[in-house]
Amino acid sequence: MELTERKRQILKVVVEDYIRTAEPVGSKAIAGQMAGSVSSATIRNELADLVEMGYLEQPHTSAGRIPAPKGYRLYVNELMEQQKLTLAETEKINQALQIKLEELDRVISQAGRAASSIVSYPTYVTAASRKTLTVRRFELLPVDEHSCIAVLMADNSRVRSQLLRLQLRVDVEQFPVLVNLLNSHFTGISGQEMNLRLMNVADQIPPALFLLLSQTVGYAADSLEDAGHREVITSGAKELLKLPEFRDADKAHELMSFLSDSKENLPMPEDGPMQILIGPENVSDALKDTSVVVASYDIGDDMRGLIGVVGPTRMDYAAVAARLTGFAEGLTRLFGKQELPPKEDTET
Amino acid sequence: MELTERKRQILKVVVEDYIRTAEPVGSKAIAGQMAGSVSSATIRNELADLVEMGYLEQPHTSAGRIPAPKGYRLYVNELMEQQKLTLAETEKINQALQIKLEELDRVISQAGRAASSIVSYPTYVTAASRKTLTVRRFELLPVDEHSCIAVLMADNSRVRSQLLRLQLRVDVEQFPVLVNLLNSHFTGISGQEMNLRLMNVADQIPPALFLLLSQTVGYAADSLEDAGHREVITSGAKELLKLPEFRDADKAHELMSFLSDSKENLPMPEDGPMQILIGPENVSDALKDTSVVVASYDIGDDMRGLIGVVGPTRMDYAAVAARLTGFAEGLTRLFGKQELPPKEDTET
């Protein structure tokens, strides 16, 4: 059977109506919205065809039709009109992005919350490095005879520091030696490699120094791993409760547990700036009845972040996609504006 | 009317039964649990008295009784038996506390999640400094001509660092001068005072230096404020959905919004190691129908943290109190074990 232009029109109306009302839509309502060009009886014939072709579903005889996943897919791919953000919405997004730049992960989590409040669905955010991070520079600052501060700067210009406890006493004059060693042999390599090289120098320097060295390297390796790690932050799960499809507490609980526990399983598509996953297209079972819209944004320094929205299959794809894209662009701009990850001074 | 011992017994049975089942409890059931010493008719007389005295309530004629807030209060104050944790539970708590010590706020949020999973109610956690923090030591490490790293160590031994961008070129030789100035004039004082002193030195040093100085001081002041700030982290809100009293999505949504938005209003009692707030005893309207159990724990360095549990008025006070106390003690131990906030090395 052929998918005529009229069928497509009808499908579009059904999807958009159902997105709005969450109620099955009937032939009469469709006829009304199609400017009276055809009668409801004709629509009914078309609807029957669309059901047969798998684009629509019927909860029971004598109910209206609701879109099937295949119908949503067609809608998203071909029927959906690019929605433009109103000035007010753009404004709102930009306002939400007036984040004081601090720790990267804080920005991420704030961004998630802001996004969630804008699309009013739960969101998840993540930032992942595209290439493995390395340390660009080490520094060790003696504090007292029991401790010193290790400072390291990654090759994405992020700085971390940590107080280290000295297991064995280390002479202050030895510090420059150690720092030299670190900077000459442990920069520009991955955490694993660091640990390997550590073995090589084990018997070439005194034990006290080696202990401190391995502490520092251990800290560095951990930091790198941490920064490269795909931490996922979810927010706004409570928005689910507003939706009629999650008024059932059990369902809501199930999805919320999934969102807060098994974050590794959240969709992380690699291709393109935006992707929409509809119902059963999701791999995770918990998401089989929901749809996910994911957009990616660029952080400087070869990092790439993802920001996703989880909602019912009947979510307003056009609106969410537009807002999310706007948001991702905003984030890219935000991070692009300054290569270094520093703060903006509040006053002075 | 007098509150006889038997009335107290009955009250206790009612509270505990209701906590377990969330259903009004009737005279017959009570008689059964009181080892048959009296008949249900007698119980009924007593129940009527207890209602009159305000300890119990009756949803409607011909229903069983449920505890009134006053009844819970008496139960918590006098009737409740100190519950001892089983070995398995202690074990579970200790296991949950095997947290790798990293950033303090991460520990806090992890602790919250762990606690929530143990008591299966939503929790909130916070850490607040008892006295104002100050910087003990400053350090500035030149990176290149556009940037340098500021490292500062607070008087609670926590170390933070940040890449600073140089607005004006600063000669490398000037760095020690600046560090000296910082360490001699800006240590041991609060953030506000720092900004004041900044004014005083404004015209005594070259502009380039002053700019960097004020950047550093600004960063320090921010960090101190941040650390002293009462950030509240909530977790486990989804647990609410399991409870019959929150099967109504609207109610659940309301409370969850409160938990995630208006964190400042969460109860922060100052007295004693533990406190229980029952229903209307809560100040916030959103908590009028819920109870809160809060325990405090000691972080070293004059810091004090709070960990609270939010649940229905019918929550199992004895169990929650015991677990929460255990948890708070565990946290105190955890922080006490090592004055310095550093990590334990994972390997080597």
Add this chain to the structure above:
DNA sequence: TTTAGCACTCAGGGATATGGAGTGCTAAAA
């Protein structure tokens, strides 16, 4: 190919029974 008409289906909602848990009260027993 489209439309009007008509019989048919089914979910949702309101009204109406019915069962059962639990009470309050009274009068007798301890």
Add this chain to the structure above:
DNA sequence: TTTTAGCACTCCATATCCCTGAGTGCTAAA
């Protein structure tokens, strides 16, 4: 004076039934 058994009464919860209205599928005419 306190406790207990007995009994009538209350009221929620559940099930049942019926009805309405929206919506369909089909047929026959335009």
